[in-house]
Amino acid sequence: MTGAVAAVDLGATSGRVIVGRVGPDTLETTTVARFPNTPVFVGDGLHWDILGLYGAALSGLRDALRQDAGILSIGIDSWAVDYGLLRDGRLIGTPFHYRDARTARGVEAVHARLPHADLYARNGLQFLPFNTLYQFAAEPASWLAFADTALLIPDLLACWLTGQARAEVTNASTTGLLSWAAQAWDDELIAALGVPRAILPPLIAPGERVGALRPRVAETIGGAPVVTAVGSHDTASAVVAVPMQADAAAYISCGTWGLVGVEVDRPVLTAEALAAGFTNEGGVDARVRLLHNVMGLWVLSETVRGWEREDGVAIDLAEVLSAAAAVPASAVPVFDVDDPRFLPSEETAGSMSARIAAWCAEHDVDAPRTRAETARAIVESLAQAFADAAREAGRLGGVDVGTIHLVGGGALNALLCQRTADRAGLPVLAGPVEATALGNVLVQARAGGVVSGSLEALRDLVARTHPPRRYDPRA
Numbered sequence: 001m002t003g004a005v006a007a008v009d010l011g012a013t014s015g016r017v018i019v020g021r022v023g024p025d026t027l028e029t030t031t032v033a034r035f036p037n038t039p040v041f042v043g044d045g046l047h048w049d050i051l052g053l054y055g056a057a058l059s060g061l062r063d064a065l066r067q068d069a070g071i072l073s074i075g076i077d078s079w080a081v082d083y084g085l086l087r088d089g090r091l092i093g094t095p096f097h098y099r100d101a102r103t104a105r106g107v108e109a110v111h112a113r114l115p116h117a118d119l120y121a122r123n124g125l126q127f128l129p130f131n132t133l134y135q136f137a138a139e140p141a142s143w144l145a146f147a148d149t150a151l152l153i154p155d156l157l158a159c160w161l162t163g164q165a166r167a168e169v170t171n172a173s174t175t176g177l178l179s180w181a182a183q184a185w186d187d188e189l190i191a192a193l194g195v196p197r198a199i200l201p202p203l204i205a206p207g208e209r210v211g212a213l214r215p216r217v218a219e220t221i222g223g224a225p226v227v228t229a230v231g232s233h234d235t236a237s238a239v240v241a242v243p244m245q246a247d248a249a250a251y252i253s254c255g256t257w258g259l260v261g262v263e264v265d266r267p268v269l270t271a272e273a274l275a276a277g278f279t280n281e282g283g284v285d286a287r288v289r290l291l292h293n294v295m296g297l298w299v300l301s302e303t304v305r306g307w308e309r310e311d312g313v314a315i316d317l318a319e320v321l322s323a324a325a326a327v328p329a330s331a332v333p334v335f336d337v338d339d340p341r342f343l344p345s346e347e348t349a350g351s352m353s354a355r356i357a358a359w360c361a362e363h364d365v366d367a368p369r370t371r372a373e374t375a376r377a378i379v380e381s382l383a384q385a386f387a388d389a390a391r392e393a394g395r396l397g398g399v400d401v402g403t404i405h406l407v408g409g410g411a412l413n414a415l416l417c418q419r420t421a422d423r424a425g426l427p428v429l430a431g432p433v434e435a436t437a438l439g440n441v442l443v444q445a446r447a448g449g450v451v452s453g454s455l456e457a458l459r460d461l462v463a464r465t466h467p468p469r470r471y472d473p474r475a
Contacts, residue, residue, distance in 0.1 A: 002026050003450035004071045006064045006225065007440040008057045009234065010078035010153065012256040013037055013301075015053055017060025018434075019068055020441030022450050027465040029437055032067060033060030039097045039345075046097040046345070050084060054157055058220055065223040074161070075230035075444045076154040077237045077436060079256075080174035081132045084156045085139075085147040085199070086165075092147055095156075098130035099345055106138035113192060117274060122189055123176045124267045124280030126293060129340075133176035136195050150199040154232035161227050162211035166204040168229045170236035173282035180267045180280065204229045206236070206284045207447040230443040231284045235259045235291075240284050240439030240455060241432060242405045243463035249403045250390035252420070253435065254410025256298045258382065260389035261291025262397040273396050277338075284443060285455050290397045292389040295337040297410055300378045302345065303352040307371060324375035325415050332377035333365045337385050379416050387424035404428045405468065407435035414471075421471040429468035438462060 002023035009016045017033040035056035040047050057076075065071055085092040096102065107129050110119075116127050125131055132152075136144065151159055152171045159165045172178050172185075177193075177200065179186035190197050204210065210227040218224040231237040238253040246263040253259040267280035267288050281289045301317075308315050341355050349355065353374055360367035368374040386404075394401035404426050406417055411430040421428040432438055442458045445451050451461065 001450065003445060003448055004068045005228075005441055005444040005448065006061055006071050006074045007230075007437045007444070008060070008074065008076040008157065009437050009440060010037065010053060010057075010076070011234065012079050015056060016437070017057060017064055018437045018441070019064050019071065020437065020445070022441060022445035024451060025461075025464070027438065027442070027461050029434055029441060030067075032063045035060070039099075045102055046100040047094045048082065048097055048153070050091070050095050050153070050156070054160060057157060058217070061221040065221055069223060071223065071225045072448045072450075073225045073228040073444045075228050075440045076157050077230055077232050077234045077440050078153045080152070080171055080233045080235075081130055081135065083132060083135070083150050083152050085143060086149040086151065087147055092143065095153065096135065098135075099343065101344070102138045103130045103134050106134035106136070109137040110134055110193060114189075119176065119189075120274045121269055122179055122181075122186055124180050124269050125174070125176050126277050126279035128293060131174065131176045133193060133195070137193065141194070144196055144199065147196075147199050149201060151201065152232070155201070158210050158227050158229075161213055161217050163214050164211040165201040166210055166229070167201045168232040169203050169205050170231045170282040170284065171233040172203060173280075174233060178282075180269070206231050206443050209447070228444045228447050230440045233281065234436045236281070236283050236289065237437075237439030237443070238407055238435040239263065239289055240442055240458060241435040241462050242407055243429075243432075243459050243466070243468060244403070244405045246399075248400055249405055250393050250399070250401045252386050252390065252404060252406040252410070253408050254296060254386075254406055254416075255408045256296055256301070258294035258296035258386060258410070259289075259291050260294055260386055260393060261289055262393045262399040262401065264288045264290050264397045264399070268396055270396070276392055276396065278393065278396055284439070287455065290393060292393065294382070294385045294389060295342050296382070297413075299337055299342050299352060299382070300375065303356075303374060303378065306346050306351045306353060309346075320371065320375050321379075321413065321415055323372035324379060327372050327376040329376070329380055329419070332368055332373050332380055333360050334384050335359045335363070335365075335377065335381045337378075337381045379413075379419055383416060383419035383423045386420045390424055390426075402426065406430045407432055409433060411469075417469075417471045418474070421473045425473050427473065428471040430471060431468040432462065432466040438466070
């Protein structure tokens with residue numbers, strides 16, 4: 001027996017609608033729609049085009065149901081932390097982009113009330129200036145008071161589909177307002193930060209039913225599958241589909257961000273984890289993702305976009321990486337990809353190549369001179385950051401890491417995979433590329449009774465149907 005589900009997978013630069021077909025020995029995905037996710041600058045800052053994304057998702061779901069009228073359910077995942085405010089079901093403004101500069105004043109306001117160490121003891125989150133609690137602090141108080149609901153991006157789309165306002169727990173764990181001790185919204189912290197408690201909706205776990213489609217939505221897409229909560233934080237879905245033995249491996253979910261960590265049963269809230277910049281985020285089946293956020297392929301893609309603006313023509317990334325592979329690793333610097341200067345977009349902070357050169361000048365090392373050297377320096381720096389974070393994740397989480405699994409778009413970057421293996425001194429198993437969509441699909445399929453079992457059983461299905469590529473470390 002096999003069954004079909006639809007996954008809406010929204011990334012920071014593009015979105016997709018994917019049909020997944022799942023059975024005891026089957027795990028297949030077909031992308032039926034792909035659309036850009038381009039942020040928009042308006043007078044008050046950088047925003048997501050959320051209505052455009054929703055419209056594209058509806059169009060993709062319509063295409064999916066035309067291809068397979070038997071689709072059982074819909075699951076939605078996206079990036080974390082960003083949200084929409086609503087009043088009586090109506091969106092107030094448009095959601096801000098986490099790279100907008102307004103978050104800086106939110107950090108100052110929150111830390112004036114509670115230092116990060118105190119927050120960490122409650123929410124276990126690595127300091128990132130765009131976490132939701134800092135964004136709430138950057139909102140005008142009148143806006144928060146006027147709103148009656150705040151929904152993270154996948155919850156917002158699910159609400160528009162069903163009329164049900166829920167907060168899926170893996171993504172809610174990235175807000176900074178969830179208590180690990182209580183496994184619930186931290187009412188004391190919420191009150192201390194001046195966030196209206198009423199705007200935070202009831203929590204829902206992956207695999208639970210969000211609701212039926214609104215009649216108008218069902219008419220629009222030509223069918224009436226239910227909406228099922230999945231690991232709506234895209235990394236939570238990706239980790240479901242990492243074909244690993246969790247007690248002996250680290251994972252890297254590599255796309256715009258590089259999320260490097262291990263899976264553990266309970267949060268690690270130690271002073272060491274705090275100092276090392278590790279975060280504790282919710283996973284499917286109440287697992288904990290102990291991980292470090294590395295800047296990821298954003299640094300490379302933003303660099304290439306800068307070159308495209310200079311040249312006025314598109315640049316083939318494969319050609320860039322081929323040229324980079326010909327540059328000796330010893331000829332380029334390794335820089336700190338997690339330096340905050342690399343977080344903003346080029347529109348707000350200037351050329352990424354110039355930022356890399358500035359870092360090198362400040363640290364008295366020779367900057368890359370050519371584009372090939374720049375690309376090689378980025379790969380080497382990412383590989384070192386990944387290797388360091390994987391090693392530290394294992395130490396902090398008590399996991400004897402013998403293998404690193406690298407999933408997501410970065411699994412296609414053979415140079416990055418090999419250099420991560422070399423620098424870590426551990427084999428890297430690359431793939432699946434579509435880990436996020438696969439994890440989304442698997443949770444829906446299990447909820448619908450198409451497959452059953454633990455996360456380990458789901459990962460075994462991934463391993464049998466999507467065997468990874470192995471990169472052994474070289475001397």
